[in-house]
Amino acid sequence: MSEQENSLPQAPKWTDYKLPDLLFTDAVRQLHATIGKEWDALQQSACQTAAGRALWRHVIHDPLADLLAGEKYLRSLHEKIKKDCINNASEISGVILAVRTLWVDSKLEEALHPSHGKDTQVVLLGAGMDTRAYRLGCLKECDVFEVDLPEVLQMKASLLQAAMEYTSDHQNQRIIAKSLTRVDADIKGNDWLEKLKVSGYEPEKNTVWILEGILYYLTHPQAMQVLKIIADKCKITRTTLLADFMNKPSTTLSNSLFHFYSDWPDHLLPSLGFSHVKLSQIGDPDAHFGLLHDPSNLFNRLRSLPRSIHTNPDGTPCCRLYLVTASGSPNQTLEPVDLSLNIST
Structure with missing residues (x-):
C-alpha cells in the first residue's frame, strides 16, 4: 500500500x-x-x-x-x-472540484518554494469566490491580485463585510497573504493587463498565474490571447501558470456553456513560449489526494484510455479535465515536445 x-x-x-x-x-x-x-x-x-x-x-x-x-x-x-x-456511486459529486482545489493549492505551494525565490506575486484571473489569500500560509510573503468583474469582486467584499458584522470573531476574515489587491477587469477584454499594472502588479517580478475553472468559458481567441500574454512574461521573469483545460468532447455536451478546449495543452503551451509543461489528469498520483476510492471510478477509466480517443466504449463522449503546470524564464530553453504522443500520461 x-x-x-x-x-x-x-x-x-x-x-x-x-x-x-x-x-x-x-x-x-x-x-x-x-x-x-x-x-x-x-x-x-x-x-x-x-x-x-x-x-x-x-x-x-x-x-x-x-x-x-x-x-x-x-x-x-x-x-x-x-x-x-x-446509490454507492463510484465517485461522489463535487470530488472533481475538491481535487482541482487541492491540486492548485499544492502546486502553488511548490511554485512558492524558497528555492524559486521569495519575491513572488500571485495573480488569480477570474478569481470569483476564491479565498486562497485568506487560507494559505504559503502566501504570507506574497502580493496577491484577484482579477474579475467589478460586480463579482464587490459582491465578495460585501459578503465578507456582512460576516464581519455578524460575529466578533474575525479570524477567518483576516488576510494571510502579504497583501491582497482586487482588480476590476474583464479578462475577455483587452485592458485587463494594464489595469493589473496600475493596481501594483510588477511585470519584472516572479509571478504565479492561476486560471482555475475559467479558460473553457472563454472563446478560443479570448483564451489564446490570455495564454499568450502570460507566456510572453517568460521572456522577462520566472513565470508559472496553473490552469485546467477541457478537451473537445467536454464542450460538446448539451446546454454546454463551454467554448475553449485543448486536447493537447502540453503541446499548446510550449508553442506559446513555456519551457516546462506537466500535465495531469484527475486520479494521477499528484491529482488524487486519497479521494477516489473505487478503482472503477470514471477518472480511472478515462486514464486507461489514450488521450486521442474522444468516445468511450459505450458511445458516450470521453470528457477529460487536464490539470496543467507550465513555467518558463529568460534563461530557460524550450524542451522538445513529442507530437506523436497519444497516451494518457
Whole structure:
C-alpha cells in the first residue's frame, strides 16, 4: 500500500452537514438573492465552486466557503452527494472540484518554494469566490491580485463585510497573504493587463498565474490571447501558470456553456513560449489526494484510455479535465515536445 493510501482522509458523514446560521441573516440572504437574480451562469459558477470547497471540508480548509457559496448551491450539491452515497456511486459529486482545489493549492505551494525565490506575486484571473489569500500560509510573503468583474469582486467584499458584522470573531476574515489587491477587469477584454499594472502588479517580478475553472468559458481567441500574454512574461521573469483545460468532447455536451478546449495543452503551451509543461489528469498520483476510492471510478477509466480517443466504449463522449503546470524564464530553453504522443500520461 502506498503512502498516499495510508493517509486517506476519513470519509465524512455527509448527512450531518448543517448550514451555518450566518447564511440565514437578512444581509447575507439579500446579497445571495441578488446573485440569483442578476448574475449569469459564468458568474454563478463561482458560487458552485465555493459550495464544493465547503462540502468537502474534511480535506479542504476554507472557512469562508459556506458564506460565499450561499444556501442555494450548498443545498443543491448536498442533495447530489447524499444521492451518490445512497446509490454507492463510484465517485461522489463535487470530488472533481475538491481535487482541482487541492491540486492548485499544492502546486502553488511548490511554485512558492524558497528555492524559486521569495519575491513572488500571485495573480488569480477570474478569481470569483476564491479565498486562497485568506487560507494559505504559503502566501504570507506574497502580493496577491484577484482579477474579475467589478460586480463579482464587490459582491465578495460585501459578503465578507456582512460576516464581519455578524460575529466578533474575525479570524477567518483576516488576510494571510502579504497583501491582497482586487482588480476590476474583464479578462475577455483587452485592458485587463494594464489595469493589473496600475493596481501594483510588477511585470519584472516572479509571478504565479492561476486560471482555475475559467479558460473553457472563454472563446478560443479570448483564451489564446490570455495564454499568450502570460507566456510572453517568460521572456522577462520566472513565470508559472496553473490552469485546467477541457478537451473537445467536454464542450460538446448539451446546454454546454463551454467554448475553449485543448486536447493537447502540453503541446499548446510550449508553442506559446513555456519551457516546462506537466500535465495531469484527475486520479494521477499528484491529482488524487486519497479521494477516489473505487478503482472503477470514471477518472480511472478515462486514464486507461489514450488521450486521442474522444468516445468511450459505450458511445458516450470521453470528457477529460487536464490539470496543467507550465513555467518558463529568460534563461530557460524550450524542451522538445513529442507530437506523436497519444497516451494518457
